[in-house]
Amino acid sequence: MSAITLSHGSGGTQTNQLINDVFFKYFSNDILNQMNDAAHLAIDFKKLAFTTDSFVVNPLFFKGGNIGKLAVCGTVNDLAVSGAKPLYLTCAFIIEEGFSMADLEIIVKTMAEEAENSGVKIVAGDTKVVEKGNVDGVYINTSGIGGIYEDVNINCANAKPGDVIIVNGTIGDHGMTIICERNNFGFEGDLSSDCASLNTLVDRMLEVYNGIHVIRDATRGGVASVLNEISDSSNVSIVLEENLLPIKEEVKGAAEMLGFDPLYIANEGKLCAFVPEAQAQQVLLAMRTHPLGRNAAIIGRVTNEIGKKVYMNTIVGGKRLVDRPSGILLPRIC
C-alpha cells in the first residue's frame, strides 16, 4: 500500500502528483482548479465572517465521522452560528511521513462530500509533510469565509434576561465517543459522534425568527464552557434545568462510569440558541422539523440573578454553580 513520503511535501513533482491524484480528484471546482497562490472570489455580501480551526483529533477515524468530516463541519459551524452563510473553505494538511495514502484519500473524500453537503467550496489548500514522529498521522486546518446575513445580529454579547436557551439535541455524544474509542472500553454500544454541519438548521431557525440573540456551537469544553462564555460576554446569569438536558442513555452511562459530566463533554453537531421567550416555541418547533433538530429542547433561561454566572437547578432539588471547565478534560477531542 502506498504511503506519504517527505518528497510529497517538497513542492516538486511528487507534491504535484499528490495534489492532482488525491486533492484535485475530490475537491475539483472552477476556483480551485485555477491553481493560483490565492483563490480569487467574487463576493456578493457587504460583510464577511472569517474563521479558522485546526483539527488534531485522536483517533482519526471514529464512529460517526473522521478528522476530515470534523474539519469541514467545524468551520462551517463557526460561520453558521455567527449569522453567516458559509461560502468558501481553505484546507491545509500537515501529514506524517509514512501515512497511508489510502487513509488520506478516505479523509479527503469525506471532506469533499461534507463540503458538497453543506454547500461550501474548498478553494485553496496547502500540504506539508513532516518526518515520522513529528506529527501524529495527520492534522488539518480549515479556514472559512461566510457572507453575513444583513438582517441578522447574532453575537455572544446579546443574551438578555428572559431569553430561553434551546439546544438542538442530545449533548456529549462526540466527546464520549472519542473517549470510549480511544480507550477501547468496549461499552461503546450505540455511541456515535454527532459531527454534522449545522448551517441548514441555523437557516431554518433564522427563517422563522431572524432576531435570535445568540447562537453558539458547543464544542471543546461542552455546553458548560459555551454558556460561561456567553454569560461573561453578555454579563447575565443563566439557569439550566438538569431534568431538561437531553442526554442519550449510553452517554449518561459511560459518563457516570468514567466520572465525566456530559455538560463539559465536547459536541460537534450541537448548538445553543438564546431566543426571546415570545419566539422560543416557534423557533423550537422549526428546529424539530430539521433532521439535526429533532430532539431540540429548551434547557434553561437567562435571568436577572446576581452573580452573572451559570447555575443549574438539579434533579434532586438543589442549585449548583456550573463553572467554566478547568484543567484537562481530554486532549485532542477535535
Place this chain on the structure above:
Amino acid sequence: MSAITLSHGSGGTQTNQLINDVFFKYFSNDILNQMNDAAHLAIDFKKLAFTTDSFVVNPLFFKGGNIGKLAVCGTVNDLAVSGAKPLYLTCAFIIEEGFSMADLEIIVKTMAEEAENSGVKIVAGDTKVVEKGNVDGVYINTSGIGGIYEDVNINCANAKPGDVIIVNGTIGDHGMTIICERNNFGFEGDLSSDCASLNTLVDRMLEVYNGIHVIRDATRGGVASVLNEISDSSNVSIVLEENLLPIKEEVKGAAEMLGFDPLYIANEGKLCAFVPEAQAQQVLLAMRTHPLGRNAAIIGRVTNEIGKKVYMNTIVGGKRLVDRPSGILLPRIC
C-alpha cells in the same frame, strides 16, 4: 520557566488565560477583541483573494526570523503576488505540551510586529495543544484575505513570449540558512533568511506598471519550481541566463560544498515578475528604489522555443534544462 500544558488546549480557564495573556496581549485589535467564533469584516473590494499555509519550519528560530515571522510573511506574500492588498489573517497554533511559554511569546510578538509592518490585522485564531511528542514544538497555520485590485490581472497563465523575468534580489538565502543552521555546519557566516513581507514592493511595481503579467513568490522548490509552474500554466518556454542570477557569495559557497543548486533552494522574500519588455526597465528601476528590491535583476525571458520548458544558458556557454524539482530537497524548510 512556565510551559504549555494540555490544559491550555482544553477550551476552559487555562485556554482563556493563554489567549488573554499571550495572544490578545500582542494581537489585540477592534475585530479580534469581539471574540466571536468568526471575525466580522466589512470589505470594500468586489473581489477577494483567499489563501492558506501551514508552517512547520525546523529550527523554529533562525537568523533573519522565526516561524512566526515566516507565517505572517508567507501568507501576506501569497496574497500580494496574486494582485491583492492583504487585509486580514487568521492564525492557528498547534503546540506541543511542555513548549516554552517564553518562546511562544517571542513568536507571537514577532507575528504582531510583522502584521503591523505589512498592514494586516490578525482577526481570528485557534489554539490546540497536543501531547509531548505529537508535534515538534509548534506549527502555525495562517490563512489570509486580500482585496483584489480591479485594474490588475496577475495570473500564472499570463506569461507571454517576450516577457522579461525579474527577481527582486539574491536567491537561496532562506533555504541555505535553514540547511546550515539545522546541521550546525559552522560556516554560516553572514547567511541570513530573506524572510520578508513583499506587499509594499508589489504595490510599488504595480504603481509604475499595472499590466505585469505574472508575479510569484519563489518559496518551496525555489525559483526553478516556480518558473516550471509558470511555464506549464502559460504554455511557454523560459530561458534563464546563469551569469545574471543574483546569488550571495556565502550562499554560492555553502551550496557548492553541500551539493545544492541555489535555483532549487527556498526563498521567503523573493518574487519572480514577468513584465513585457517595453516596461521591464521601468519596473526594474522602481523595484530598486524599495529596500526589498535593491538587488533586483533581470534573470531571463520568455521565448517561443519549442519544448515549453525552462532552460538556462550556462556560464560556460552551454544550455541546460532546468527541470521541476523531484525527490526530497529538504523537509520542513517553511
